[in-house]
Amino acid sequence: MINVALDGPVGAGKSTVARECAKRLGFVYVDTGALYRSCALFCIRNNVEIDPGNEEKISEILNSDLDLEFDIVDGIQHVYVNGEDVSDQIRTREISKAASDISALPSVRRFLLDRQREIAAKNNVIMDGRDIGTVILPNADIKIFITARPEIRAKRRYDELKAKGHDVTLGEILVEVNKRDFNDTHRKEAPLVQAPDAILLDTSELTFEETVEGMIELIGSLTEYDK
Numbered sequence: 418m419i420n421v422a423l424d425g426p427v428g429a430g431k432s433t434v435a436r437e438c439a440k441r442l443g444f445v446y447v448d449t450g451a452l453y454r455s456c457a458l459f460c461i462r463n464n465v466e467i468d469p470g471n472e473e474k475i476s477e478i479l480n481s482d483l484d485l486e487f488d489i490v491d492g493i494q495h496v497y498v499n500g501e502d503v504s505d506q507i508r509t510r511e512i513s514k515a516a517s518d519i520s521a522l523p524s525v526r527r528f529l530l531d532r533q534r535e536i537a538a539k540n541n542v543i544m545d546g547r548d549i550g551t552v553i554l555p556n557a558d559i560k561i562f563i564t565a566r567p568e569i570r571a572k573r574r575y576d577e578l579k580a581k582g583h584d585v586t587l588g589e590i591l592v593e594v595n596k597r598d599f600n601d602t603h604r605k606e607a608p609l610v611q612a613p614d615a616i617l618l619d620t621s622e623l624t625f626e627e628t629v630e631g632m633i634e635l636i637g638s639l640t641e642y643d644k
């Protein structure tokens with residue numbers, strides 16, 4: 418199996434780029450953020466406060482009551498919480514914040530570790546996250562760390578939210594992006610960091626198509642994919 422580890426901060430364009438690359442290469446695109454988001458949604462629905470002081474309770478409820486499934490339907494990833502497709506419900510700003518908080522808890526990361534490795538063992542994947550190259554798939558065939566300047570990432574996220582009809586300002590989104598960057602890079606467990614053997618791809622000045630083509634070229638040249 419060919420495993421592509423793709424990490425980077427919020428709004429770097431990881432998911433849209435990775436989805437398109439996976440489609441062109443015939444790989445499975447795995448958005449691991451959706452798994453953290455699903456755990457956060459599950460806790461919120463069960464009135465379990467997402468707080469480090471509550472980690473034991475969170476771990477207990479995830480391990481005993483949550484059946485988390487992952488599936489690809491027509492090339493699109495779906496996540497299921499106890500049988501219910503929550504792929505849309507996990508895309509709110511409330512869940513973005515809660516997912517960032519819950520992802521700092523070591524027991525939650527452990528809970529999701531084997532699930533991610535199992536998917537990668539069975540499929541050619543582009544797996545997108547924060548610790549894929551460093552923790553989940555340290556032996557990935559290729560590791561790419563994709564980023565862009567914070568103002569550019571905030572603008573992309575702002576455009577996305579506006580297109581969905583959200584009433585937000587660019588300033589608010591920049592604050593949120595910086596906050597999540599801080600959370601993701603400063604947590605003790607598996608912080609967002611570029612793996613030493615990852616290739617850095619800065620998309621600040623690149624169009625979507627340029628980024629996709631750049632990644633496909635990298636994947637083709639550094640894996641067994643086209644041999």
Ligand code: DC
Pocket residue numbers: 427449450451453454513516517518520521545546547548549597601
């Ligand atoms: O990629 P995303 O925005 O959907 O991720 C939601 C949160 O989950 C993000 O703030 C950080 C966390 N996350 C993580 O810690 N590790 C991953 N592999 C993926 C996401």
